[in-house]
Every structure is written in C-alpha cells, then in structure tokens.
Amino acid sequence: MITKVVKPTPDQIRLAGSLIADGQLVAFPTETVYGLGANARDAEAVGRIFEAKGRPGDNPLIVHISCEAEIPPLVVAIPPHAKELMARFWPGPMTLIFPKSDAIPDAVSAGLDTVGIRMPGNDIARALIEASGCPIAAPSANRSGRPSPTSAQHVLEDMNGRIPMILDGGACEVGLESTVIDARGDVPVILRPGGITPEMVKEAVGAVRLDEHIMAPVSEGERVRSPGMKYRHYAPKARTVIFEGTPERVVRTICERYDAELAAGGLPAILGFENHDYGDRQVLSLGIPEHPDEAANRLFAALRELDTEGRTLALCEALPLSGIGLAVMNRMGRAAAFDIVHL
C-alpha cells in the first residue's frame, strides 16, 4: 500500500472522510498527538487499527466526535460532572469515560462496558469527523511501544505502507496525549494526566483525585482502570534514567554519568533544560523549567531522536509534578520504567 502524505485542504479532508466512511484508516493531526482513525461503529475497520499498530487487543481506543449531539447514541448516561467538564474543556485535550451503548463495538472498548470520548480542539480533526459522517475511533498513530507521533513525519516513520493517507497538519500544539478522566463518581478521577491539568479540573468542579498508577509502575497481572497504563509505552532503546533534586546536584550527577558512559564506549544523551550548563555534552532540549509546556511539546520528538541516533543511555531532568509537569513526568517515567534517582 502507498501512503500519501497530503495537506489538509477541503478536498483532501473530504477524500479522507470518504476513506474513513469506507472502512479505511487515515492518520490525522489533533492538538495532542497524531491519531490513527477508523469508523468507530465499524468493528472490522477498528480491527485494522490494532493490526496497523500492532496494538494489544485489551487496550481500548478513544472515540472522537465533532459536536456534543453525537454523544447520546454512543452512551447510556452522561454523568453530571462529565457535563460540567465538557462545557468547560471541550473542544480540547480531555477524554471522558462514559457507560457505553451497544453502538460501540467491543473492539473499541476492548471488552470494557465503558467508552472514552473526546472532542478535539484541532479544526482539521473536527472537519475530518464531520466529513466522515461518523464518530472516529483513534489511538495515537505510532506503532505500539513507540513514542506517540507529534508530526506527520513521525507518523510516516511508523505507518509507511500500512495506511493509505496521512493528513499533514504540522506540529501538534500540546504534544502529549489527552487527559483521561473518569467523572462518573462524586469526585472526578484522572486516569491519565495531560494538557487539562488536575489544578484545572479541581477549579472547574471543586475536587479531583489522581489514579495511583500515574507515577508508579504497574506490576505483572495487576488490574488498572486505564489499560494503557500497563504497557511500557514510549520506550526508547536507550536505558533511560530520571534525576530529581536541586539543579546543581542534578546537573553535576548527569555530567558524571554522561562522562562515565562515554568512557565505557557508550553513546549518552541528556534530556535537559537549555539554561543549565552541560558544557559541550549532547543535550536534547526540554526548553526552560519555567515553561513545562515546552517540555511536553518536545518530549516525544526527543525520545524518537534517541533511537534515530542510536543512543545507549538517556539522562533526563525531572520536572515538578504540578500543572502539565505531571503529564510530562508520567510519560518520561514510563519511558524510564520509573527509574528515578532522588538527589
């Protein structure tokens, strides 16, 4: 199969919409990461997503909609807190969990009795959903286990020859996947952190809880509420270690470990802040500490670069666990199998 990368003109969006309606796959930009979309009502089309990604069948997909009127047929109820959060944060980088109706095939929900739904903030994404005339099930458009794609080029690296079309909408704004929230109970629970932060949710509905697995590894056989948490996502081939502490100690320790790796014949890299002094060592920039949104935006591209360059060791600076820093640390933590050194 030839994979076409096209600019999202109205004509191409119409064509992409008809491919989806026809049961094919199309990769498209969203404000979080690039998605790999299929008609969410078509179990066979959804099966193609799992095949193209090499995704385990027990990892559910998020269903993307272009307006709230599309929700009622897909769910059996809209929880009160979900209504408040939708009004506040949609369209935007937030997925809500609903009790699902029979319109959602088991392949989408991976056998769960719930479905995650999101209205993306990206105009191209919503135009594609409208053009297809159906809700679009879409996980990130990477091969399973690779960092999520934040550019059309990343999608092409992973999906060339596997899908007919990639809509190239440029770089993703947020750069990390959506915040997943289960708002069915009295207090909304964040299952996966993202661009909509715990602070924002608390401000909107008065309370918020974090799932216990956000900053912890999941042990073999353990049940989790957000199945994606189980998998060692985002993992570069390089051994990845995170350093947390005062900037002076972190920089000194990273430099020592870097020099030792080099002396041992390895090829180290640093994922660090550009205002910290690493001399002439190789740094993949996370921006500056005052702007954790830059780290969010750059993290996945940096993790991909480690593999492209054949790095053997990645030494990463930690971010504070507040705001979007929590989402960055959740993804970085999982890339590092939560190997975090406290200095």
Ligand code: AMP
């Ligand atoms: P991806 O779109 O590749 O980021 O993957 C979607 C992720 O959203 C999954 O790995 C789950 O962690 C989460 N998710 C999707 N649907 C549900 C659901 N019904 N319940 C809990 N988590 C979900």
Ligand code: MG
């Ligand atoms: Mg993914």
